Amino acid sequence: MKKKRIFLSILFVFFFLFLTACNSTSSTDGDYYRVYENGTRLDDEVTMRIKGNTWYHDYGDGEEEATINFDTKTITANGKSVSFSLDNGIFIFEDGSKETYVKKDSEAYTSIKREMNKK
Numbered sequence: 001m002k003k004k005r006i007f008l009s010i011l012f013v014f015f016f017l018f019l020t021a022c023n024s025t026s027s028t029d030g031d032y033y034r035v036y037e038n039g040t041r042l043d044d045e046v047t048m049r050i051k052g053n054t055w056y057h058d059y060g061d062g063e064e065e066a067t068i069n070f071d072t073k074t075i076t077a078n079g080k081s082v083s084f085s086l087d088n089g090i091f092i093f094e095d096g097s098k099e100t101y102v103k104k105d106s107e108a109y110t111s112i113k114r115e116m117n118k119k
Contacts, residue, residue, distance in 0.1 A: 028070065032091055032101035033109065039100070042112055048091070048101050 032048040035041070049056040055068040055075050066077030074081045075093065084093035089106025093099055102108040 028086060028103075031104045033104065035100040035102055035112065039112065040115060042102070042109070042116065046104070 028050050029052065030050060031046040032050070033045075034043040034047045036043065045058070047058050049058075050068060053068055053070075055066045057064045057066075064077060066075045068075050068084075070086075073084055073086075075084055076082075082093050082095045084091060086092075088108065089103035090108050091101040091103070102112065
């Protein structure tokens with residue numbers, strides 16, 4: 001009986017760790033809006049999306065799909081890699097020009113939306 005409790009306790013710990021690991025990787029998943037005018041305005045439509053290790057970017061006339069690597073902080077498509085940073089729902093990458101995006105419902109997104117509604 002005691003061995004069974006120990007086994008169940010260990011199993012529960014592993015299950016908890018597994019759920020925590022799954023949840024932390026999906027925290028980057030979601031829709032991102034481009035930021036304009038020195039961080040005071042958001043694009044009206046979703047222009048970037050992350051789902052797992054896939055990055056999607058809508059250019060208006062089509063969508064680009066690429067592989068995103070969170071360990072090396074790179075997005076790779078067609079043999080070309082671009083570096084990015086991602087912190088607290090703020091996604092920044094430079095591909096000739098610096099582009100900033102915020103994740104929907106993040107603190108940064110909510111703050112910019114609040115400021116936009118004041119105007």
